[in-house]
Amino acid sequence: MRRIRPASFGAEPAGARLARILKSPNYDPEAGAFRNPVPAGIGPQPGGGSRGEMFRALLRRDGRKPAAPIPVQRPDLSAPPADGLRLTWLGHATVLAEIDGRRVLFDPVFGERCSPFSFAGPRRFHRVPLPLGELGPLDAVVISHDHYDHLDMSTVRELRKAVAPDVLFAVPLGVGAHLERWGVPRDRIAELDWNESTGAAGLTLTATPARHFCGRGIRNKQRTLWASWSVRGPEHRVFHSGDTGYFPGFAEIGADHGPFDAAMVQIGAYSEYWPDIHMTPEEGVRAHLDLRGGVLLPIHWGTFNLAPHRWEEPAERTAAAAAAADVRAAIPRPGEPFEPSAQTLPTTPWWQEIAAPERTPQARGGRKAAAKPSPATEQ
Template sequence: MNGPLAVFGAAPTGERMERIRRSPQFRDGAFQNPIPGSLLTPGVFWRSMRRQLFGREQRVPTGDIPIVPLAAADFIHPPTSGLRVTWLGHSTVLLEIDGYRVLIDPVWGLRASPSQLVGPRRFHPPPLPLGELPRLDAVILTHDHYDHLDMLAVRAIVASPEQQHTQWITALGVGAHLERWKFPASRVTELDWGDSAHIGSLSITAQPARHFSGRAMKRNQTLWASWVIAGPKHRAFHSGDTGFFDGLGAIGERYGPFDLTMIKIGAYDVTWPDIHLDPEGAVRVHSMLRGATLLPLHWGTFNLAFHAWDEPPERLLAAAARANVRTLIPRPGQRVEPATAPQLDTWWRHVSL
């Protein structure tokens, strides 16, 4: 478990693989998207490499990102409104909803990579130390990419005495990685699209997304998903990683309206539009979901594409203004209740001055 290859996880086998083969999403030996999408072709790959090496975008901030340091004591008192969200960077979110705490895509590592020596490096430290996490009811792992599933972080959480009753909820096949990392099987639930897990009166439902998966050479042996988190009084949506497809509207029709949508806005590019939403796409999806407030994810923490690091929120604000969409863009670590959110603070504009 502790060898250098452990970070790659494991491929599904046995009963887990049999269940995967029964999934409507698994065909021709791999999970498939709701509609086909294109990844990098060889020609596009080399053009992308040139842009990576010679592009002039400011992809990394030149100043310090203003985080809000947190400790477990900051979460003793529940949100007055019943719904509070704390963006911890990239796609990592601590959601407090109707008396439950749900952590989504816990990534605390220095790099979004199988190695902590090479790969995209953090722009800012995690605002909440792992050892200061409050007691969690659930952890959702949207899919198995390194910027969403951090082996060292999840192993630290599952071993914490404070988290011995936390349930881990993820998409089909991802449990094979957790099994290799010695997670108790009784605490892991794997869902296909449309399946739900229940913790008391909280339901967590896996929904379609348009993306891909894999921690090693072979892709799409585990499923990826977007997620609906519904309590007795509030509903939230987390996009995971996804490109645009019309089926996202069906999620809004069936499960909306949502008090909060958390949707990715960064790591987009014209060479992979099918698998990563851009800011304008995020606003469009928010409207399709019938969302009240949009909180952007997947930006401001790692350099994963060719755009400037602060381009996503600027494009988001412009698109949201055109569509009359309410947005929250908190600093990493800033706790926000959508019902009583403060006036928008364009904090990123002051980082690189």
């Protein structure tokens, strides 16, 4: 079967890796899959529209891409961050975090498409701000889950071959099978269950729960885990949400691993057709408050067309929700570095200048979240 399975699909866990998965407290042996911390439906839910409506919404084009080129900034990272922590959003969920003299790359996707195929699938709206070969040294690569917009075979292979041959990959359970098929040695993979940790160059990397799902192949067996991540250095702490629906566990993560100096939180690719697995901007701000997240860096928007909402809507709604909740938020251009401790953060609404004009009412699928705060954030 492996001989006819495209390499980009990765590999299914087997042997000792599979045995460990089957023993995980987060694995449901009856369902034959990992379970979420709170039950989550993957597709349309009762009252949220049919699959036919979902596909029609996804085919609508109004406002789904920018009307002009996205202003990408080439970052100058030659000098270390003055306060020890600097974040550079490179598009979608890819972030380079410089933490207390160490460098961590989250969910690196440098390919032209987030797809198993080079000729089809969502294509990026903007160039990569900094080529992989110019990133400089890396101490860890952190992967949240195995979906194509978070785990890219060509990027992994280039990282392994030419950029950082000895870098440690920290991944959720099962994801190591993909990496091994793509040439990453087993001893350079730290494969973690939720609430397990590993070390890298003096950093503590902890896989924390998320509410999502997994899969790369047509017949995926749901045997790879998904995770959010806490990264703690000697002086600073950051959080990366990966993909997730809102759930009360963010408050527990904040209590156990926070407070954070900055939190990279998914706020895009949401829809009423999949409300359990991707947060709206308002839910992202709510999660940030639960996490005690410090400065909010919204991620998972702007680079690929993955949902029915307008291209600029995640940034616009996040800015409004953060202001209403008195949350310090940075919404930089792709490639624009910033230090969370800085007095002034990148907040210029650059996306407004290149958004397509509205021609029709908002396409169904641009879901709104309830404004009620979680119990953990009520005063």
